Amino acid sequence: MCGTCNGDTAGSAAAPTTTRPESASTSNGAYPARGKPKSSPYQSVQDYISNVNNFKIIESTLREGEQFANAFFDTETKIKIARAIDNFGCDYIELTSPVSSPQSYEDCKTICGLGLKAKILTHVRCNMEDAKKAVECGVSGVDLVIGTSSFLREYSHGKSMELIQKTALEVIEYLQSTGVEIRFSSEDSFRSDLVDILALYKAVDKAGVHRVSYMANSNPGVVGCDIELHCHDDTGCAVANAHSGLEAGATHIDTSVLGIGERNGITPLGAFMARMVVTAPDYVTKKYNLKALKALEELVADAVQINIPFNNPITGFCAFTHKAGIHAKAILANPSTYEIIDPSLFGLTRYVSINSRITGWNAVKSRVEQLGLKMTDEQIKEVTAKIKQMADIRPLAIDDTDSIIRSYHLDLQQ
Numbered sequence: 001m002c003g004t005c006n007g008d009t010a011g012s013a014a015a016p017t018t019t020r021p022e023s024a025s026t027s028n029g030a031y032p033a034r035g036k037p038k039s040s041p042y043q044s045v046q047d048y049i050s051n052v053n054n055f056k057i058i059e060s061t062l063r064e065g066e067q068f069a070n071a072f073f074d075t076e077t078k079i080k081i082a083r084a085i086d087n088f089g090c091d092y093i094e095l096t097s098p099v100s101s102p103q104s105y106e107d108c109k110t111i112c113g114l115g116l117k118a119k120i121l122t123h124v125r126c127n128m129e130d131a132k133k134a135v136e137c138g139v140s141g142v143d144l145v146i147g148t149s150s151f152l153r154e155y156s157h158g159k160s161m162e163l164i165q166k167t168a169l170e171v172i173e174y175l176q177s178t179g180v181e182i183r184f185s186s187e188d189s190f191r192s193d194l195v196d197i198l199a200l201y202k203a204v205d206k207a208g209v210h211r212v213s214y215m216a217n218s219n220p221g222v223v224g225c226d227i228e229l230h231c232h233d234d235t236g237c238a239v240a241n242a243h244s245g246l247e248a249g250a251t252h253i254d255t256s257v258l259g260i261g262e263r264n265g266i267t268p269l270g271a272f273m274a275r276m277v278v279t280a281p282d283y284v285t286k287k288y289n290l291k292a293l294k295a296l297e298e299l300v301a302d303a304v305q306i307n308i309p310f311n312n313p314i315t316g317f318c319a320f321t322h323k324a325g326i327h328a329k330a331i332l333a334n335p336s337t338y339e340i341i342d343p344s345l346f347g348l349t350r351y352v353s354i355n356s357r358i359t360g361w362n363a364v365k366s367r368v369e370q371l372g373l374k375m376t377d378e379q380i381k382e383v384t385a386k387i388k389q390m391a392d393i394r395p396l397a398i399d400d401t402d403s404i405i406r407s408y409h410l411d412l413q414q
């Protein structure tokens with residue numbers, strides 16, 4: 001939480017893939033080929049406070065993401081990213097403070113003028129000057145932030161809690177007069193005094209802000225407004241924290257594409273979608289343009305000159321690759337045995353590897369059928385042994401394996 005803010009498709013043209021018949025779809029994120037289960041172990045327990053089936057995304061690639069070490073977004077790139085995020089279906093797009101630089105101010109105005117469906121927000125320090133600049137740009141909402149921990153109060157802005165509250169109430173009153181949506185956020189909330197920030201949240205809630213940001217588990221009883229959660233990923237828990245936050249009553253989650261942001265970033269949009277499509281499949285598949293995720297991630301990866309990590313949920317190059325014989329056999333019979341997410345929801349395909357010493361004959365059989373060759377099970381087992389023999393000597397590519405299969409098949413004809 002601002003607490004310490006303190007490839008490729010899985011398949012390829014040459015690769016054997018399987019596709020799931022449409023009729024096999026279920027609504028629980030797992031998709032047994034036959035029948036619809038009554039409940040899913042992947043879905044979280046519902047209670048009156050949980051918002052896992054009804055949350056909004058504040059996409060912050062153009063704010064938090066601009067704090068990523070490699071990020072430099074020129075105006076054209078910002079526009080492309082804003083349009084792609086809008087096309088994906090995020091509710092809000094958060095922009096860098098217009099006070100940061102003259103170009104940031106111009107870019108904020110430009111993006112506000114694009115006519116996107118998403119509401120445009122900007123994230124500014126909680127003072128009157130910043131708030132006025134934000135409103136000048138034409139944003140739909142202003143995200144106010146101020147450090148509340150003793151660390152930030154002492155080493156960052158030097159203000160007491162009393163002064164923070166007084167300033168916040170003045171800025172909120174001004175913003176209310178302009179009609180924009182208002183969010184108030186403490187920074188370094190985890191390390192702030194609980195009594196201090198609850199009192200502050202109570203005061204800003206009473207003043208009429210639309211949202212406060214962060215503290216999901218104690219806020220619902222303290223404020224009546226919405227609750228936004230901004231999770232940093234220093235300990236690899238951003239998605240888990242975001243999910244837990246929704247269960248505990250948060251309503252809005254901050255994300256960035258590929259998680260880019262300060263240090264190692266925040267809740268990644270794609271990984272969060274992976275989690276939520278399992279938890280709340282109906283809500284997520286209806287609301288978000290999941291098939292646009294890969295292109296969006298590639299756009300941002302390219303803009304900040306990074307590769308999509310191999311283990312990225314959904315879009316990592318091996319996210320839907322199955323290799324071991326036991327896995328391949330089961331996957332070919334029913335994908336839900338080893339896949340929690342259906343790749344086709346994201347416009348992707350699975351890949352069953354047949355190029356290793358751990359390849360099983362069922363996977364080879366599937367490839368033989370894809371190649372249009374006729375062989376008995378005994379013959380397939382024999383050619384599988386040949387593939388394993390070669391794979392013990394050197395790494396194999398799909399073309400190598402296909403050559404072994406084809407030459408074995410040719411020998412059978414003679």
Ligand SMILES: [Zn+2]
Binds near residue numbers: 002230
């Ligand atoms: Zn942050």
